[in-house]
Amino acid sequence: MDTSPFAVVTEREPLSRRRFLGRSVKVLSCAAAGTLLYTWRVEPHWVEVVEWPLPIAGLAPELAGKRLVQVSDLHAGPIVDQNYLMASLEGIAKLRPDAIVVTGDFMTCDADESVGKAIEAMRALPSAPLGRLAILGNHDYGRYWQQEGAAGKLCSELEKLQIQTLRNEVASLGGLQIAGVDDLWTKNFQPEQTLRELATDRPALVLCHNPDGVDQPAFADYRGWILAGHTHGGQCKPPFMPPPIASVSNRLYVAGEYDLAGGRRMYINRGLGYAHRVRFNARPEITVFTLQRA
Template identity: 70%
Template sequence: MGAVAAATMLYTWRVEPHWVEVVERPLPIAGLPPSMVGKRLVQVSDLHVGPVVDQDYIISSLERIAELRPDAIIVTGDFMTCHGDESVAQTLDAMRALPPAPWGRLAILGNHDYGSRWRQDYVADALCRGLEKMDVRVLRNEVAMVGDLQVAGVDEYWAGKHFQPERALRDLDTGRAALALCHNPDGVDQPQWDGFQGWILAGHTHGGQCKAPFLPPPITPVANKRYSAGEYDLAPGRWMYINRGLGYSFRVRFNARPEITAFTLQRA
């Protein structure tokens, strides 16, 4: 038993935290123009660059995205782990490994991107300025176009006043294909989303990081405990996909491998 326990601990510490799974799945979108059908959208999340996550691992994982031939790349928050702005330079150094994409690279912020207690605005602002200089557009309650697809990016739910999905959603043309981004899955349970139709891409949970087979993860940083990873039917015409993230809060994963999601766009 001791040998089994030691082997399991070694696996959860040394193997699975860096054993990235590429999840290939369709993303059916209502009203998707024919020009967008078959295009590739790659999502990564929760890099957590900083003192805990191995920098070489993050860089090699981002470099790997080029093999997937993305038409667009989306990062759904928690670029770094920090108290102040001490991890900004290291994060930007890692992001240089993110490959180009014909239709651009978009991002939203997560709670950790706001520093201590998710309230250090200057930290998030410094990160955004650096990313913009690298042609990574950070959406803060606003809409951008990826080809002919509208993408509404919402700022961080735990960042208080910055969470304003109504600002982004009101700018959507309801007659055109749309996709939304929200780092924290709890954010999509708020009433501001009531009129939205389509998919929401999220992160934040790390898939629970450790979970027994066939059981929910014992600890997830969300109020709605049904949210851990994968696809969720939220309401008629509205769904969410939660990416398990690349990084970790502490170096241990079990039955919740780090994830890169490669979506192929389809008409709903």
Template identity: 45%
Template structure:
């Protein structure tokens, strides 16, 4: 049956409305658990097959439904992970109200049986990423919830070393405080919120996995094309596993939350890594 112009325009309007509802109300809350292998050099035999779960960019605030975040945490808890890492941007900061909102969500914190660590992101530094007092308050809330926050520091849990860089855009980005300390003979995983840091001369020979966030995968991506908007200098680092061709492997998580609840072809993500010997 041939469509007349009115029917064609009506069909197009309905399709556009449906796509808008999907982008606004469906995909931002359609969580995907992405399962990946993580080969780690010098991994202790006792950690073979253990799970490491990455949660990034939850963005607690006034623009996003915290009930979705709590449900997502509860689903992640059911996986009973061995390690959990958080890679920054816990809030979309506007004012001190976000401290109470974050504390409520953190009542449902996902913990690892062997270790739970995190780093800060740019939004955890308040307005214009320039309020260290905001970062200090968020760090305290995270630590109160049982998350070891690494701010240019490293820690070891059950034989696995976690190295944490503070945020690239924040006021405390000093990787030189931690990177010279890393031991290449120890099994390590590095946390770095902004993947652009991979292109800086700050690594001191580090070889291994780098877990990042920040990009949200672009949030909206045309099929088979690159995201049109990315908060990055190096757009190669949009999302997923990226070989840096020097012994480093970058993984960019697509984010659990959003600044604004809009997603298309970029579902929110929690990553579940299975540790294996490299």
């Protein structure tokens, strides 16, 4: 009997091409299954809180350092998990918001059947000392973006929660002008009249759900920031490549900050919800802007 403390290594059978390919297929199958599971079960509800500076020309000193939280694209309704939405919105309280803006697509619906779920989710949104403002997105208008009754009912219910919906209107948050334009894909998109209401000698910020809207002529003379949503960050985005499917005409608009030249800058929020429960390299987002004097 061999009592040597060392293991005896015997010659192994060489790895054949067939065995190698078989093992490779198994590895690739496991990797693919893991990726599919991740894109379905993990990333769609893995919220990223993004901290971002927001320098604004002429900002009042008392607003410097204030925290403006942006939420977008909840898509409450038959697809997005309601408990996930409510927990995400409730968690905003920990971010100590001074103001909150919601940049559209509260719900996914044919008519007004999802208004109840949207309002139930929004009840979880914390209060904010300077106020809570919102605009509508294309999905808030229901099927073919033409259901005016659905949008109107949603706005009425949001008003009861003291969330002001700007439909081509301008409001003030502690002296900061906030202009909210209606959605580009609806017949109510009227940026010309909305931007004309902005006083040019006072700081301003524009909410525009669809980033394609900023390429319209009405925005040419505007100077300042635009906060948008709509894209979901592409929802599935290959690393270092643009998303294969995008809901914008300008395929450059995906997520994050964009320098639009002419004194305009835009930030696109990736949203909380989804059109289908799948996300890859485009995590849901809540953005916390710190207001700064430019």
